[in-house]
Amino acid sequence: MFADYMLNAWVVATIVAVVAPVVGFFVVLRGSAFVAHAVPEAAFAGAAGASLLGLNTIFGLGAFALGASLGIGMLGRRGRHDVVTALALVMLLGAGSLFLGWSTEYAPEIYSLLFGEVLGVSGNEIGLTALLGALCLGAIAVLYRPLLLTSVAPELAAARGIRNHRIDMAFLVVVALATTTAVPVVGALLMFSLMVGPAATARCLTDRPLHAVVLSVVIALLTAWASIAAAYQTNWPVGFFVTAFAFAGYLLAHGGRWIRNAYSRPQAPLAGESAA
Amino acid sequence: MIGDEMRRGDVLALEGVSVWRGGRQILDEVGFSLAPGEFTGLIGSNGAGKTTILRVVMGLLAPAEGTVLVNGRPLARRNRSVGYVPQKVLIDPDAPLRASDLVALGLDGEKVGPRTPSRQRRQRVEEMLDAVDATAFADARVGNLSGGELQRVLIAHALISRPQLLLMDEPLANLDIRSGQEIVDLLARIAEQQRIAVLLSAHDMNPLLPVMDRVVYVAGGRVAVGTTDDVVRTEVLSKLYGHQVNVLRVDGRVLVVSGSHVSLDAIPRQSGAPAADASVEGR
Ligand SMILES: Nc1ncnc2c1ncn2[C@@H]1O[C@H](COP(=O)(O)OP(=O)(O)OP(=O)(O)O)[C@@H](O)[C@H]1O
Ligand SMILES: [Mg+2]
Numbered sequence: 001m002f003a004d005y006m007l008n009a010w011v012v013a014t015i016v017a018v019v020a021p022v023v024g025f026f027v028v029l030r031g032s033a034f035v036a037h038a039v040p041e042a043a044f045a046g047a048a049g050a051s052l053l054g055l056n057t058i059f060g061l062g063a064f065a066l067g068a069s070l071g072i073g074m075l076g077r078r079g080r081h082d083v084v085t086a087l088a089l090v091m092l093l094g095a096g097s098l099f100l101g102w103s104t105e106y107a108p109e110i111y112s113l114l115f116g117e118v119l120g121v122s123g124n125e126i127g128l129t130a131l132l133g134a135l136c137l138g139a140i141a142v143l144y145r146p147l148l149l150t151s152v153a154p155e156l157a158a159a160r161g162i163r164n165h166r167i168d169m170a171f172l173v174v175v176a177l178a179t180t181t182a183v184p185v186v187g188a189l190l191m192f193s194l195m196v197g198p199a200a201t202a203r204c205l206t207d208r209p210l211h212a213v214v215l216s217v218v219i220a221l222l223t224a225w226a227s228i229a230a231a232y233q234t235n236w237p238v239g240f241f242v243t244a245f246a247f248a249g250y251l252l253a254h255g256g257r258w259i260r261n262a263y264s265r266p267q268a269p270l271a272g273e274s275a276a
Numbered sequence: 277m278i279g280d281e282m283r284r285g286d287v288l289a290l291e292g293v294s295v296w297r298g299g300r301q302i303l304d305e306v307g308f309s310l311a312p313g314e315f316t317g318l319i320g321s322n323g324a325g326k327t328t329i330l331r332v333v334m335g336l337l338a339p340a341e342g343t344v345l346v347n348g349r350p351l352a353r354r355n356r357s358v359g360y361v362p363q364k365v366l367i368d369p370d371a372p373l374r375a376s377d378l379v380a381l382g383l384d385g386e387k388v389g390p391r392t393p394s395r396q397r398r399q400r401v402e403e404m405l406d407a408v409d410a411t412a413f414a415d416a417r418v419g420n421l422s423g424g425e426l427q428r429v430l431i432a433h434a435l436i437s438r439p440q441l442l443l444m445d446e447p448l449a450n451l452d453i454r455s456g457q458e459i460v461d462l463l464a465r466i467a468e469q470q471r472i473a474v475l476l477s478a479h480d481m482n483p484l485l486p487v488m489d490r491v492v493y494v495a496g497g498r499v500a501v502g503t504t505d506d507v508v509r510t511e512v513l514s515k516l517y518g519h520q521v522n523v524l525r526v527d528g529r530v531l532v533v534s535g536s537h538v539s540l541d542a543i544p545r546q547s548g549a550p551a552a553d554a555s556v557e558g559r
Contacts, residue, residue, distance in 0.1 A: 159360035
């Protein structure tokens with residue numbers, strides 16, 4: 001499973017598993033999981049369209065992801081995107097299926113855009129993935145503090161002169177970039193689980209923002225590596241394992257927290273109850 | 277406008293500030309000024325325009341007319357000399373952010389680029405938490421704090437960048453009487469010790485009476501300014517409201533009750549007209 005042709009898979013999955021949860025930490029913090037779901041769908045539609053026109057699929061994918069992010073950001077004012085996002089989401093899925101319907105050959109390449117093709121990553125995709133990933137991480141590192149403040153308390157951010165809408169738009173561009181990085185590898189549907197799953201798990205486990213970011217990355221790496229290994233062993237699709245492991249991690253962390261809380265509660269019944 | 281003269285060395289001076297929102301005039305020629313170390317209550321009922329005044333002072337809302345000077349200079353968007361605690365701050369209890377993290381963001385939350393963690397920084401956060409008696413819950417998640425605890429953390433967040441003016445929007449709204457009194461005492465202490473001007477909005481002035489140096493009374497978008505004894509009087513407030521109100525003093529508490537709703541036609545209400553007697557002009 002560490003043969004030469006598998007090497008690319010390990011490298012690319014590792015890059016994605018570092019970038020996705022770092023971006024995802026803020027996606028979860030801002031409560032924009034829905035946007036993170038819609039942008040990869042846009043990427044899928046863009047790739048399907050590009051392949052129909054005989055263009056580079058990565059290009060079409062990136063263009064649609066960026067367009068969807070900016071569109072959602074501009075239409076949904078004040079950081080509330082849910083209605084616009086929902087409309088964009090179904091519209092993009094529809095467009096994607098239309099493009100697929102028009103396309104004469106049912107390209108497995110496009111199928112892999114939805115569900116990922118970690119085991120078939122080519123060498124020249126690694127360079128692009130690494131570059132876009134580095135861009136995302138750089139942008140998050142630069143914006144870290146204002147992004148953190150606008151995400152938890154926009155009123156406080158505005159009081160410090162931070163322009164919430166600009167930060168919002170910048171962040172949506174980063175989501176689009178991260179999606180472009182990852183969709184060709186893990187697929188539109190699965191990108192979402194690597195972004196949101198580990199970050200949601202990590203924040204049950206720590207109270208510190210920076211620790212939560214690091215922990216999300218660790219969880220995502222374990223998820224991605226375990227998924228590749230399991231896919232290699234079983235020959236089942238890697239996407240199944242990614243989503244299953246991400247969800248299992250989330251359930252475990254929440255279950256753990258629930259048990260901890262249950263035990264830390266005072267054992268003695270309340271005065272009123274004992275009298276009854 | 278019932279206002280006061282601008283004084284030298286004022287931290288804040290508003291003059292003739294008018295604001296329209298949604299085709300309606302919200303503020304009508306509002307003017308007042310604050311000196312360093314002064315504790316001022318911004319008093320008015322719901323919808324009177326308190327938050328609007330504070331947002332104008334923060335530079336979050338541009339007035340259609342009038343000037344706002346902070347330390348004698350026109351407002352800049354990010355003014356380090358003004359700290360602000362908004363009326364509503366909702367923080368997700370699931371967000372991994374401790375009270376001390378939020379206070380640290382008050383130091384440099386608007387700065388881009390990676391932060392260099394330093395012992396000095398951490399020490400300043402600790403000192404600030406100590407100054408507002410928040411050390412006990414420094415490591416708790418912000419979203420899980422009680423109303424009074426959160427209020428302390430927000431004050432620390434606003435004060436850690438050492439502003440000269442602290443704006444508090446209804447900090448007492450969700451607190452019981454005891455926590456409210458603690459917050460008021462804390463702010464009065466800070467104002468006095470650090471020479472910070474505090475402008476605190478409230479719909480009930482009673483908790484503020486022991487500490488309030490001056491009052492800016494807001495009604496219908498206009499203000500009356502002066503000491504409590506000057507402003508909170510039947511004649512002055514009746515003119516401000518434009519109808520009869522009665523100021524009652526019972527057991528050291530002040531009650532402002534609406535009178536018989538007979539409008540006092542004798543009182544000129546056109547904007548800009550000096551609607552008060554001389555006793556509230558100046559200080
Ligand atoms: N964006 C807006 N568009 C239209 N009207 C507005 C807007 N913002 C505020 N107002 C109106 O301005 C008036 C003053 O509002 P403001 O929030 O300043 O009152 P307040 O004194 O802070 O009241 P409260 O005690 O309820 O917080 C209200 O009547 C409000 O409806
Ligand atoms: Mg208000």
